[in-house]
Amino acid sequence: MINLDELFQDLASTRLHFWTNDLRSALERRFEDYTHGELNEWLELQQELPEITPSKFDFNGSVSIGQVSDCSDVERSLLKKLLMPLHPWRKGPFNLFGLNIDTEWRSDWKWDRLKPHISPLENRLVLDVGCGNGYHCWRMHGAGARLVIGIDPSQKFLMQFQSIKHYAGQRPVHLLPVGVEYMPEDMGKQGFDTVFSMGVLYHRKSPIEHIQHLKRLLRPGGEIVLETLVVDGDKDTVFVPSGRYAQMRNVWFLPSALALEHWLTRCGFKNVRTVDLNRTSLDEQRATEWMTFHSLADYMDPNDPLKTVEGHPGPTRAIVVAEA
Template sequence: MSALFNDFYQQIASNRLSHWLETLPAQLASWQREALHGDFNRWQKVLANLPETNVSEIECKTEVRFGVASDINSGQQQRIQHLLQQLMPWRKGPFDIHGIEIDTEWRSDWKWQRLLPFIQPLKGRYVLDVGCGSGYHLWRMRGEQAEFVVGIDPSQLFYSQFQAIKHFNPDPAVHLLPIGCDELPNLQAFDTVFSMGVLYHRRSPLDFLQQLKQQLRVGGELVLETLVVPGDENTVLIPKDRYAKMRNVWFIPSTAALCHWLTRLGFQNVKVVDQNHTSMHEQRSTHWMENESLIDFLDPNDHSKTIEGYPAPLRAVIVARR
């Protein structure tokens, strides 16, 4: 495991992220020591058993699809599907691997289609995705010709899922690092920073937004996607206990409040470019994610409310410049 991130270190040693080497190796070494306990070793064995295949087609622009069914025989396909199912639950996607459709809980492609028309073109850019999950959007960013794509998420399972997908497309420009946002130094190196579905999980949302700002070069763009509630710039929902059965939801601002926060932190050209009520077609249980999902989080008699009585999930995309 000690060599797990050596390729990444070698790449950034000669690019604009080289100063990250001052802190990153120690952080990832600490993560690896902790990963020795729990399920990580089992998931690593799953990855080691994935067969080498001939991937005849790679598609990241319109979907994430690596290989087609005819590249492999039925026995190989069954083996790959069995191994990938050992990494359940799959939450963000979908993915298509040699005709195996990983039908994830979220239709993350729908979110991507909503925000893509409103962001700066990613071609040639260094991109960071904070809280990237299993990395679905990293591949879509690469599909938009981003030059170098880095996602961070501390989950051992998400890291393992990302590595399983990357096994079939070992693109040297796409990486996931299993660290949290609190471990990011002041890099000021990325052209675009994404954070999607993270803000409301942070106890100190303004500190988090400042952390995101510190990753951007001057003139770089923040793309922020998060839960919001209706209201003016003073409206912020602080759930009493849970929101949609989630314990770790702390602050859900209105879009006006969120824009006010970003402006106070020095962001410029702050714009709300999309608002969308999450539907049960976009977030649902599947054969690849058999746990509870959105339908279980809503009031069964009134889907405009969560089961706790709060406004049902409304998500917004805000873009801003450093």
């Protein structure tokens, strides 16, 4: 079982303390679902991680822990051997004592695109919905957030996060292995200062309900940072794939950026603005040693780089920021 005492201690020192008992019950239910999963196997693997003391940390310009001189080549080789079975590593990159975990996504590029456009995170309570292995949570911590909580139901992503946290030490950064449905329905005035939802909206069958739920997790005046797939068009343009999109089965609604802004406005958000539009490149999402499965190149039309294999418009992502 993952030790969550540090999480509850961190919550107790914030206005989110009211959430502690309900969260503890929710996590107990969630871990019961893991009985037949691989969590215990991965927990045993984590016990084998070499004890290395980091001499430096960087969560601001990257996610880097320690440096090459902190460990021997043998220890670094063992670290790679133990972390590789947590494949596929999708979000990153990470650097542990000179070991470069070259992930499928260059998530640092997305962070560089959005950071100049959001409210400073210093001393803020931050929630990252659908955080994957928590890469961006560490960057939020590096940007000065008081407390960062990421949520993602994947066991594998949880263990990737725990492996990084093992060497990061005691810090107010936590990943909860739950979906957004485990979150309170409404946090009222005690909600988060900033809520991120990146790469989630197009997987939701009811995107408006998702946006409304995110709003209820924010304090009044709090900020939402919403990143999702979009298509070209006006405020009434929404594309609903009839089957797969880039080989993904669970893609439902791809609005235009203007339509997405319209949705947020209808849900009661203010100062809604698109701060970035970016066509995903084969350099930003690709197969690597740490993610050897098919990646974006395999999902695009080999004869038309602007279309998916199904003939749909290729992936373009928008970042929209607004205030509750």
